[in-house]
Amino acid sequence: MGYRYKTFLKGRNVYMCGRCGTHLTTKESLVSKNYQGKYGRAHLYKKVVNVSEGVHEERSMTTGVHVVCDVNCAVCFEYIGWKYISAFEKDQKFKEGKYILERNLIKNIR
Numbered sequence: 774m775g776y777r778y779k780t781f782l783k784g785r786n787v788y789m790c791g792r793c794g795t796h797l798t799t800k801e802s803l804v805s806k807n808y809q810g811k812y813g814r815a816h817l818y819k820k821v822v823n824v825s826e827g828v829h830e831e832r833s834m835t836t837g838v839h840v841v842c843d844v845n846c847a848v849c850f851e852y853i854g855w856k857y858i859s860a861f862e863k864d865q866k867f868k869e870g871k872y873i874l875e876r877n878l879i880k881n882i883r
């Protein structure tokens with residue numbers, strides 16, 4: 774926790790922290806755009822860098838109970854989404870280890 778090491782991503786479709794511009798993920802990591810976050814639309818990504826993870830907690834969602842942790846930008850500590858640690862429902866297992874990023878809290882470089 775609290776590290777300041779920054780990874781820079783390559784490619785045309787990099788998503789960054791909406792507050793400080795730290796690179797988070799790329800379009801190649803995008804799994805689905807069809808998610809709902811706390812602040813509106815959210816995307817599901819396979820891999821995200823430069824984030825710090827909060828405490829694991831059980832959360833009841835429309836798709837069942839999941840163990841998740843909030844994810845914050847590792848540089849400015851702004852909340853940007855959450856990570857699925859584990860899912861109880863069999864058909865939700867594919868989400869494990871993946872990240873939800875709130876679309877309104879990240880920005881895209883084109």
Ligand SMILES: [Zn+2]
Pocket residue numbers: 790791792793794795846847848849850851
């Ligand atoms: Zn940031």
